[in-house]
Amino acid sequence: MSEENRKQKRVVWRRHVVMPAEHGSWAWLLVPFGVGTAVAGQFTLASLLTLLGGLAVFMMRQPATVWFRARRGRARRADGRLAAGWLVGWGAVGLVCLIGLLLLERLALAWLLLPTLIIMGLYLLAARYGRSGLRSLGMEIAGAAALALMAPAAVVAATGSLGVWVWGLWGVMAGQNMLGAWYVRLRIHDTHQRPMNRTAVWLAHALGLLLIVLAGLGGIVPLAVALPFAAFLARAVWAVQQPRPVANVKRFGFLELGVEIASGLWLVACYAFWSPV
Numbered sequence: 009m010s011e012e013n014r015k016q017k018r019v020v021w022r023r024h025v026v027m028p029a030e031h032g033s034w035a036w037l038l039v040p041f042g043v044g045t046a047v048a049g050q051f052t053l054a055s056l057l058t059l060l061g062g063l064a065v066f067m068m069r070q071p072a073t074v075w076f077r078a079r080r081g082r083a084r085r086a087d088g089r090l091a092a093g094w095l096v097g098w099g100a101v102g103l104v105c106l107i108g109l110l111l112l113e114r115l116a117l118a119w120l121l122l123p124t125l126i127i128m129g130l131y132l133l134a135a136r137y138g139r140s141g142l143r144s145l146g147m148e149i150a151g152a153a154a155l156a157l158m159a160p161a162a163v164v165a166a167t168g169s170l171g172v173w174v175w176g177l178w179g180v181m182a183g184q185n186m187l188g189a190w191y192v193r194l195r196i197h198d199t200h201q202r203p204m205n206r207t208a209v210w211l212a213h214a215l216g217l218l219l220i221v222l223a224g225l226g227g228i229v230p231l232a233v234a235l236p237f238a239a240f241l242a243r244a245v246w247a248v249q250q251p252r253p254v255a256n257v258k259r260f261g262f263l264e265l266g267v268e269i270a271s272g273l274w275l276v277a278c279y280a281f282w283s284p285v
Contacts, residue, residue: 025074025091028066035265036155036188037066039272040181044162046276047177051166054112058165061105062158064098065124071095109165116170120157127154145193152185173284176228183216184271187240191247192264198251206248213237213244230282236271 071091078088159181160174197204217237224231254260
């Protein structure tokens with residue numbers, strides 16, 4: 009490759025401008041979509057458009073953040089121009105998918121689009137405060153809940169319906185994502201010897217389990233989905249007793265991915281033997 013081609017490649021691709029910094033966020037998006045698709049029992053053209061559109065919105069966040077920070081003088085102008093290009097490109101993909109879904113009469117997806125846009129707006133607002141704002145626990149939890157919208161989106165794309173039980177599925181996947189964020193943050197803080205409110209971690213897990221049990225008793229979700237949440241609580245109780253530093257971050261990441269997938273498979277099995285009221 010010539011020097012000119014190498015320079016051109018650097019201009020159109022910079023990892024920190026294009027790719028999300030949080031690697032675990034991929035699982036927070038793809039596992040809910042997989043669960044939703046499996047629960048719906050079919051994968052249609054609308055499902056494909058929903059997946060591509062969701063990925064486009066997901067990928068827009070990083071270049072949008074870089075562009076906003078460049079406008080405020082917190083990032084290089086060259087990065088800002090590159091980010092704007094990727095932002096327009098992903099926006100075009102999302103718009104095409106949206107038009108396709110409208111033509112397929114999946115209008116109910118608009119209800120799921122609203123909270124997604126609100127969360128993205130919050131990310132841009134947090135960008136004003138630099139990395140500390142973007143990486144705050146509140147923003148991480150909000151992002152985890154927003155990515156879980158891919159579960160009900162997959163159901164709506166396949167079936168066209170948005171019932172109470174579909175919102176319940178979002179609650180289940182959002183709870184799994186958010187509690188995973190709490191747990192991972194605690195372990196990473198322990199690794200870097202940073203303080204964290206350990207009581208809040210297990211209380212959040214206990215509240216999550218309680219809400220799932222109540223939803224199960226109310227017929228909104230299968231009661232059996234409480235099992236992984238009980239396991240999440242037990243894990244959190246173990247983790248808060250004393251600092252639990254991570255010996256191998258990469259292995260820890262793959263382990264968490266395995267937990268997400270295993271829990272997702274259990275949820276699919278629970279919904280397979282459950283009929284919404």
